[in-house]
Amino acid sequence: MKNALEIRGLTRKYEGFALDSVNLTLPRGCVMGLIGENGAGKTTLIKTVLDLVRPDSGEIEVLGGRPDDAAVRERIGVVLEDGGFLSTMNAAQVDTLLGRAYRAWDGAQFAACLDRFGIDRRKAIKDYSRGMKMKLSIAAALSHGAELLILDEATSGLDPVVRDEVLDLLYDFMQDETHAVLLSSHITSDLDKIADNITFIHRGRVLLSEGRDELIDRHGVLRCTEEQLNALDPDEVRAVRKGAFGCDSGKLAGRTGQRGTDHAVSDERGGSIMKAMLFADWMSIRRSMKALLWVFAVMAVAAFAYGGSAFIPFMVTMLSVMGPATLMSTDHAYGWDRLSLTLPVSRRDIVSSKFTVSLALNAAMFLLGVVLTMVFSAVHRDGSLAENLLGLLGCEAAALLLMGIEFDLILRFGTERGRYFLLGVVWVPIIALTALKNHPAFNRLVQAVGGMDSWPVSRFAAFLAGCLAVCGAVYVLCWQIGIKIYQKKEF
Secondary structure, three states: OOEEEEEEEEEEEEOOEEEEEEEEEEEOOOEEEEEOOOOOOHHHHHHHHOOOOOOOEEEEEEOOEOOOOHHHHOOEEEEEOOEOOOOOOEHHHHHHHHHHHOOOOOHHHHHHHHHHHOOOOOOEHHHOOHHHHHHHHHHHHOOOOOOEEEEEOOOOOOOHHHHHHHHHHHHHHOOOOOOEEEEEOOOHHHHHHHOOEEEEEEOOEEEEEEEHHHHHHHOEEEEEOHHHHHOOOHHHEEEEEEEOOEEEEEEOOOOOOOOOOOOOOOOOOOOOHHHHHHHHHHHHHHHHHHHHHHHHHHHHHHHHHHOOOOHHHHHHHHHHHHHHHHHHHHHHHHOHHHHHHHOOOOHHHHHHHHHHHHHHHHHHHHHHHHHHHHHHHHHOOOOOHHHHHHHHHHHHHHHHHHHHHHHHHHHHHOHHHHHHHHHHHHHHHHHHHHHOOOOHHHHHHHHHHHHHHHOOHHHHHHHHHHHHHHHHHHHHHHHHHHHHHHHHOOO
C-alpha cells in the first residue's frame, strides 16, 4: 500500500531555529499524531507539506505527488488552527465557494455534516464560537473526497464534548483504509484515543516516529539522580530535563518507518477556479462596500453643497485606492490568505482574482462618478461638463497607477508596510514640490502645466486618454509582477 506522505531530509532554516533533516513516513490507513512543545516546529513542518513554506533542501511527496500540484491539493483536506474562512460568509456561502473550487465537492455530504454539528447555514461565521468554526472547517475538509486530512491544532481550545465529536468524525473517515490523517495536537488524550503512530518533534528535529502501542511498551520516563543518569547508555537516552530534585530522562529506542512507491497524479483540474476566487474576494470586500458608499455619499453631498467639482474625482481616486488594502488586510486577518492556498487553485488565480475585483470596484466608482459629475454640472456652473469629465478621467488614470503599485507593495511587504510605502510614493513627491516651490525650475514647470489651460478640449482629452492608457498598462504590468511576487511568497 502506497504511503500518504513521505518527507526525506527536509531542512528549513530561520534565524534562531531550523527544521533539521526531518524524515517522516505516514502510511495510508494510519492516523499520525504530531506532538512537541510550542516552537518545536510542528506548524512549520505542516506548512512545508502544504507549500505555504518552501524548504531549503529535502523532498516532500504527498499522495504520490508534489505539494504545489493543484491535483494533489484536490485530494487533501486541511483544517487550520484559526479556521480561515472569511467571517463575513456563512455556511451556505462556504458551500457555494468550495463547490466551485473542488471537482469532487459533495454538497449533500457537507449538508449532512452541518446537520450533525447543528450548524445554521445562514448564520454569519463571525457569530460562531471557536468550536463551531472548527466544526465548519472539518465539515468542509470531509466533503470533497479527501484521502489525506491535515489538522493543525484543530482540537485546541475546544471543550471535551466537541473534541469527542471531532474524533468520532475522524474515526468514521478512517474506515476507508486508503485514507490517512496527520493531526498536530497538544492534547495527548485525544491522540491516545485515535492515533496509530506518534511523531515527536523537538527543536526542529524528529526524536521519534513510531506506533503508539510500541511507544507505550518500549519507552518511558525515568526519574533518577544525575549520577544514575550518567550511568545510562547514552544511545538509549533521547531527552533529559534536569531539576533541583533530580533528572527526568526519556529512555527511548529505535524508530520505525515505511517507504512507498511512486503514485501518478492526474493533472485534470476541476471546478470553476476563477469563479471561486472571485466569489471569495467579493465576499471579502462586500462588507466594506457599505462603508465605502457612505464615504462616497458624504463626499457627494460636500461637492453639491460647496459647489466643488474637484470633490467627485478625488473621492473616486481615494475609494478606488482603498480596495487593494481592504482585500489583502481582510484575508490576513481571518487566515484566508493561508487557507486559500490549500485549495486546488494556483497562486496566479488568487492574484488575478484580486486585481480583477479591484478593477471592477474602480470601474463602478468611476461610472458613479460620471453620473454625479453630469448631475453636478447641470446644477452648478463650476466649469463645463466636458472639463469636469476630463478631470474625472485624469483622476481615474491616477487611481489605476496607485492601485497597481499598492498591490505589489502589499504583496511584497505585507499590508501594514505596504501602506507606509504607498504613503511615501504619494506624499513624498508632494512634500518635495512644496519645499521647491520657490525654485526657478519649479516655477518653469508650473508655467508649462498652466499653459495646458489654453489647450482646446480635444487636445486635452487626447492627452488624458494617453495618460489613462499608460496607467492602465502599468496596472497590467503590476498585475504580472504581483503574480511573480506571490509565487515566491511564504506564509
